[in-house]
Amino acid sequence: MKALAEGFEGVGVFSSNFPQAMRVKWRWTGVLVVLISLAFLLSVAKADQSATTQETKSTDQVAAEKPILRVQVLDKKTQKPLAGVNVEWRISCQPLGSQPTDADGKTDITLPAGPLNYLSIKAGKAGFVPIRVSWNKEELQKSFPKDYTFSLTPGTSIGGVIRNEKGEPIEGATIFILVPTSCSEKECIAISDYPVRTDAQGKWRCDILPAELDDIWLRLAHPDYVSDVSYGATPKPSMESLRDMTGVMVMKKGFTITGRVVDKAGKPIANAQVSQGSDRWGTHFPDTRTNAEGEFEFKNVGPDMRQNKLVLTVQAAGYAPDLKEINVDKDTKPVEFVLEPGRTIKGRIVDPDGKPVVGAFMSADTWRGHRSIEWRVNTDSEGRFCWKEAPADEVLFSMGKEGFMSIRRKALTPSDDEYILTLPLPLTIKGSVTDSKTGQPIDEFKVIQGIEWDSKQKH
Template sequence: MHTGHRHHRSDAPPAAMLASRGPVVMGWVLALLFAVCALGAQTTSDAQEEAGKKAAEPAQVTLVEGQVVNYVGAGELNVKITVALKNPDGSVGAVVAQSTSKELGDFVVTGPATIRGPAVVTLSKPGFTTATREVVIGGEEGVPFVDLEMQGNLPLAGKVLDGRDQEPVAGASVTAKAIYREWKATTAEDGTFTITGVPPGTAELIVEASGYGRESREVQQVENFGVITVTIKPERIIHVRTVDSAGKPVAATTVECLDPERQDYRSVVTDSEGKVTLRGIHYDAAELRVRLSHPDYVSSTQFDRLIQTSPESIETTETFVLDPAGRIVGNVLDAESRDGLAGARVSVGSDASDANPLDFSGLDGSYAIHGVPPGRVAVTVHRSGNAPDLQFVQVKTGEEAKLDITLRPPRAIKGVVVDAEGKPSPGAFVMTTDWREHETLGLRAMCDEQGRFELLDAPWDAFGLKAMAADRTEGEHTVPDDDVAEVRIVLKAAPVRADRSAVALKAGDAAPVFAFTTLQGVNLNLAELKGSYVLLDFWATWCGPCVQEVPHLLEVHKEFGQRKNFVMISASLDQSESDLRKFISARGMTWHHVFGEANGVQTAADAYGVVGIPALFLIGPDGKVVATHLRGGAIRKEVAAAMELTDPT
C-alpha cells in the first residue's frame, strides 16, 4: 500500500511526458513559431522597403561636360565647376552639383536625372577671374559642353627708377609678357605702376621709356610676387646704313638686330637713303648681332654681322655692304595637262633647309624667287600629291633666270625595316639621303609596330634611304628607278665615325659640345652654358611621338623656364622652317629652337648618337649627362629632381 503523491515512471515515453506537462509546453512552442514568422516577415518587409527606396532614387547622369584651358591653351587643373538651376524669376538658385577639372582641363559634372532646365555653370580658381556660362540641362541638344579659357586676375605692381639718380621715371611703358600674351600699364608721376589681369605663373616684365634702354626682369610665381623695382639706364643709339658694292644706298633693307646677352630682338627697315636708327638699346650691350635681307641682294641666313658699341659714346654708326643677287621666275605645271599647280614649294640650294631662298607657287602656278646667289644653282620643287623634281639653272647678278618645272604624279614607297635576324624594328626612323647627287629630297617616316613605313610623294628616279633604330643599328638601301612592290632595309651595327660617339650616351658621360644658332639668332654653346642645367630635345613636327611630348615640355618650361640656371633647347629635324615657326608659335613654345644643318642640328644629332626621335637629354652644370631617354612625365620628374639641388633663383 502506497501513501502520498503519485509519481510517473522515469522511463515513460516522451509523448506521455509532453502530455503530462499539458498546455504550458505547447504554449512555448507556439510562441517560438510565431516569433520566427514575425521576424521573417519583418526582414522581407525591410528588404522590400530598401528596394523601393533605391527604385525611387533617380539615376545619375551627366549634366554638363567641358574643358578649361589657360592662356597658352594647356588644360588648367583643379578648376572648381558648380551647377545651379535658375529660378522661375531668372535668379540663380542653390548649387545642385559640382566637380573639378582634371589634368587636361576636362571635366564632367554628374547629378540626378531629375535636374533639368536652364542653369548657370560657374568656373573658379584662385588667380583667375570667375566665369559663368548659361546652359540648358536635359534639353533636346543633349549634354551641354562648356569650353572656356580662364583669364588671370592678378596684379603686378612696381616702380621704375632712373639708374643715375634713383629718381622716379614717369610715363614709362611697362609690359608683362607671358608666352605670347601681353598686359600693359604706364608709370605715374611717382614712377609707380600696376598691371592687372595677369595669370598665375611666370612672366617677363619689360620696361621702355623715351631716352632709356629697354630693360626686362623675370617674375616667377606672379601669384606670390610683391612689389618690384626696376632701374633703367640711358639708351644706346645705333645708326645703320646699307649700301651696294658701289656705295649707293640700298633702301627697304630689313635689318634684324639682336642683343644676345639680353635676347632683345628688334626689326627695322632702311629708308630711301638706306638709313635706319635703332633706339632703346641697352646701355650695357657691348655687341649686337645683325641679319640683313633684301629681295634684290644676297640675304643673310644667320645673324652673322656684328656691331661693336663704344664705351666712350652712346651712339654708334655702322655701314653694311650688300652683294647684288639674281632672280628665278617660272611656273610649276602639271606634266600632262600643262595646267599651273598651286602650293608648290620651290627652293634654291643643295639641301632642304628653309633658310635657303624659296617661294610657293600661286594659284596659276607661277613663282618668283629673289635674292638668289649668282652661279649655277639647284632648284627643288615639292608639292603634296606630286613627285618632286630637281633642276639646275644659271643665275647672273642683277638678272632674271627663267625656269618652268613640270611635275608628275607621285609614287608611294612602302617598306619594312628589320634587324639582322629578320625581326621587325618598330619605331625605326627612315629618311632619304642622296638624290641626283643632292640632299634636297627631305622625305622622312617612322616605322609602326610591325616595322613598316610609307613614303608619300616620292620621285620616280633612284634615291637613297637610311634607317636608324633606337639601339643605334643602321641600314641603307637604294630605291631603284623602276616600280617596286616593297623596300626592305636590314639593320646592322653602325660604323664608328670620328664625328659620332662610339657608344650611346649614358648618365655620367661628358655631353658632346654643341654650337647652335637659334631661330632668334642667339648663339648657344654648351661650353658657355656650364653652371646651368640644359634640357636638349631632338624632334620634328612631323613626328607623332615628338608632338605627344609637347604638353610635357610646356609643363616643364612653365615651371622652370624662368630659372636662370635652366635652359631648354629643341633641335628640329624638320624640312620647313616656316612650318616649324608656325607650329611653335601656335603652341606657345617660347624656349630656344634650332633648325637646319647650317645651324648645327645634324652635327649635334650625330655627336649625341641620335638614331630616333624624340631624343631628350638632361645635361648638368658640370657638362655631364644627367639623364637620357626621357619621355612623358619622366621629363618633369628628372628636371624637378635636378632643380631641387640648386638655388631656386
C-alpha cells in the same frame, strides 16, 4: 504642395456621394498620391543638388588641371612695376600665347593641363632688354613654378645706315638683330630675329641692347634688293660704329629667275612649291608657288654663298620632287622642271622590343647632297609612316622621339616592302674629372654635350 492638398480635398468631396467604404478607399488613395508626389519632389531636389555638386567639382578639377603662373615685371633700376610689358610663353618650343602686364606689372598665365616637357617665358618692352626664363621637364616635375618676377634692365642703343651700291639711302629695309645667347643662371637675353626698319634717310636704330655687348649678328631684307639668307651674309660695321650709329651696310640688286613646272606629258603643274637654297634648315631662302600655267618667278636673286650657284627644288602634290643647280647672272635662261610620278617610302618605327613608337617624327634631311627637300610626319598609332611623293633615288632621313636616341642620315629608297626602323634607348654616360697635376677629384665642373658632324666641324 498646395495643389496636391486641393486635389486631396477634391477627392474627399467627390467621395461623399459614395458609400462609406468607398469614401475611406478614396481618402487613402489621396494620401498615397501625396506621399508619392513628395517622394518624387525630394528625388528631383536631390538630383539637382547632386548635379550642381558634380558641376562644381568638374569646374574645380578643370581649374586644378590648368595651372596658373603669376608673372610680375619690375624695372631693375627703380624696382617699380612695369606696365605694358609683353609676356610670351612657349610650351615644348611652340608659341602658345602672349599678353601685357597691368598697371601693377602683373599678369596671370593659364597653362595647359597635364605634364609639360618644357616651358619658357619671355618679357619684353620697348627701351628694355628682353629676358627669357625656361624650365625643363625635370625641373617642372620637381617644383612647378607658381610665380616668377622679371627685373628688366633699361636698354642701350645701336644703329646705322643702309645704302645701295650707288650710295643712295634705302628706305623700308628690315634689319633683323640677333644677340648670341648670353645667360645668367636661369635668365637669358632674348633678342633673336628682332626687326627694325630704315627711314627715308636709310637710318635705323634699336634701343633694347644690353650695355655689355661683345658681338651682334645682323641680317638685311628688302624686296627690291638681294636679301640675306643667313646672318652675316652682308658684312657688318664695327661695334664702335654701330654704337655711334654711323655704320654703313650696302645692299645690292639681284637678277630675275623664271621657270616652268610641267608633268611628263608637258602639262603645266599649278601650285607647285619652288624653293631656293642648298640648305633650308635655319636659313631664310625664299620660296614661291607656280601659277595656273605652271610658271614661277623670283626677283633680286643672288647666288648661294656656300655653293656659288643657286639650288632650286620643286615639290608638288602627287609628284616626285626635282632639283637643279643653276648659275645666276644676266644671261640665266628660264628653268624648266619635268616632274615624274611620286614613289612610295613606307615603314614602322619601333622600340628595341619591337613595339610601335607612336608620335615619333620622321623627316627628309638630305637629298642629292642638299638639305632642300621638305617632308616631315609623325608616326600613327601603329608607329607607321608613309611618303607617297618621294623621289626615285636615295634620301637621307632623320627620326626620333623624346625618351629615345635619335637616328640621323638613315638612307632609304622607294620600295614595295615596309621598312622596320628601331629607335635605341638613350645611353647613360658616367665619368669623373680630376686635377691633372695632383690627381685629386674636382668637385664642381660642367659637361658640354656636342655633335661631331665630320672630322672638321664640331658643335
